Amino acid sequence: MRNVSLGKTGLSVSAIGLGCMGMSDFYGENADWGRRSETEAESLATIRQALSEGLNFIDTADVYGNGHNEQLVGRALREHMEAGGRREDAVVCTKFGNVRGDDGSWQGVNGSPDYxxxxxxxxxxSLGLDHIDLYYQHRVDPATPIEETVGAMAQLVQQGKVRFIGLSEAGVDTLRRACTVHPVAALQTEYSLWTRDPEQEHLRVCAELGITFVAYSPLGRGFLTGTIRDDDTLAFNDSRRLHPRFSSEAIEHNLQLVEAIESIAGAHGCTPAQCALAWLLAQSGNGGPDLRPTVLPIPGTKRRERLGENIGALSVSLSVEELERLSQAAPPGWAMGTRYPERSMQALNR
Ligand SMILES: NC(=O)c1ccc[n+]([C@@H]2O[C@H](COP(=O)([O-])OP(=O)(O)OC[C@H]3O[C@@H](n4cnc5c(N)ncnc54)[C@H](OP(=O)(O)O)[C@@H]3O)[C@@H](O)[C@H]2O)c1
Structure with missing residues (x-):
């Protein structure tokens, strides 16, 4: 497994991670919480396979299935240890700050120290652990100064409950302010061939501050893999149906990018998912003179076969010309439809 350093922490993490969200929530059969048991065994096996292959960067959050996802990650890690693995084989990353009711309803953002x-x-x-390796604020709380939230996170580090801290979807000013209170190891924000927003300033600022850029939804929530050709592909309660990018009109437009990815992937001899991930991995730098941070994609899957395929992206080396053709296929702002419904767009800190 190829490894990178997490921010300035000195901790070695795999250059690609595993997003666990879809194992409990939002997509496909798991949009219906009552059906989660149908996919649980394969989800657990997927996490265990990741750990046994040295993919240690495991991403979850308290809101994914209201605790179900953290419980799943904890259980997979225990099973890994029962089979002879070690706790340190996993870098467990979780998040707080999005508040949901028991029925899953969204109740806002809370970054107050007590919370x-x-x-x-x-x-x-939920995890069944005595410490979290990387603890992110999921969304910045506009009602609580970031210094207060990060101050509380720093106390958790002093108490040994958390090793390193991160922010998700934070604007660059917030990021700078946070760093004056405690070192921030990672910024997690959406980044992929159809979401190029971080190229404006986030990547540069992360490089400058020595922060790893963790790219979430690197496969465009599955769209960039070519497996979603129309909105009928999505279950009636799949949360992507609420995303403007997945309206039937937007899908028709955005498929032009998928066709470009498929064409380059076909000529290169890799899959579209590997091609999209290889492009992201190629955006990674060393924070050197080119001012590019480490970009660490965390593709989500609940299937071992796709995990293997996604890890295979680390071995795909696209040529400069292929990378350029992909970049040009969907320049920043090209994709049709916002990446979240309006209410969630407002929760982004920009
Ligand atoms: N910080 C935040 O606010 C935030 C927001 C969203 C997500 N995240 C994190 O980022 C992770 C990844 O993002 P994501 O899950 O939204 O989107 P993603 O990784 O872009 O795509 C995941 C989707 O693609 C499918 N998929 C995965 N590999 C595939 C392959 N090789 N071929 C075909 N389809 C494939 C998955 O289906 P199967 O599972 O059925 O394989 C799933 O439906 C999440 O799991 C979560 O941990 C964070």
Missing amino acids: VRMACERSLR
């Missing part, structure tokens, strides 16, 4: 402490205890219980 941070409560959420951390709850996540530790």
Whole structure:
């Protein structure tokens, strides 16, 4: 497994991670919480396979299935240890700050110090662990100064409950302010061939501050793999149906990018998913004079076969010309439809 350093922490993490969200929530059969047991065995096996192959960067959050996803990650890690693995084989990354009711309804964002402490205890219980390796604020709370939220996160580090901290979807000013309180190891934000927004300033600022850029939804929530050709492909309650990018009109437009990816992947001899991930991996730098940070994609899958395929992207080396053709296929702003429904767009800190 190829490894990279997480921010300035010195911790070695795999150059590609595993997103676990879809194992419990939002997509496909798991949009229906009542059906989660149907996919659980394969999800657990997927996490265990990741760990046994040295893919240690495991991403979850307290809101994914309201604790179900953290419990799943904890269980997979215990099973890994029962089979002779070690706790340190996993870098467990989780998040707090999005608040949901017991029925899954969205109730806003909370970054107050009391909430941070409560959420951390709850996540530790769900995971069944005594510490979290990387603890992110999921969304910045406009009602709480970032210094107060990060101050509470820093206390968790002092108490040994958290090793490193990160932010998700934070604007660059917020990121700078956060770093004055405690080192930020990672910024997790959406980045892929159809979401190029971080190229404006986030990548440069991460490189400058020595922060790893963790790219979420690197496969465009599955769209860039070519497996979603129309909105009928999605279950009636699949959350992507609420995303403007997945309206039937937007899908028709955005498929032009998928066709470009498929054509380059076909000529190169890799799959579209590998091609999309290889493009992202190629955006990674060393924070050197080119001011590009480490870009660490965390593709989500609940299937071992796709995990193997996605790890295979690390061996795909696209030529400069192929990379350029991909970049040109969908320049920043090209994709039709916003990447979230309006209410969620407003929760992004820009
Ligand atoms: N910080 C945030 O606000 C935030 C927001 C969203 C996501 N995330 C994190 O980022 C992770 C990844 O993002 P994501 O899950 O939204 O999107 P993604 O990784 O872009 O795509 C995941 C989707 O693609 C499918 N897929 C995966 N590999 C595939 C392959 N090789 N071929 C065909 N289809 C494939 C998956 O289906 P199967 O599972 O059926 O394989 C799933 O439906 C999440 O799991 C979560 O941990 C964070």
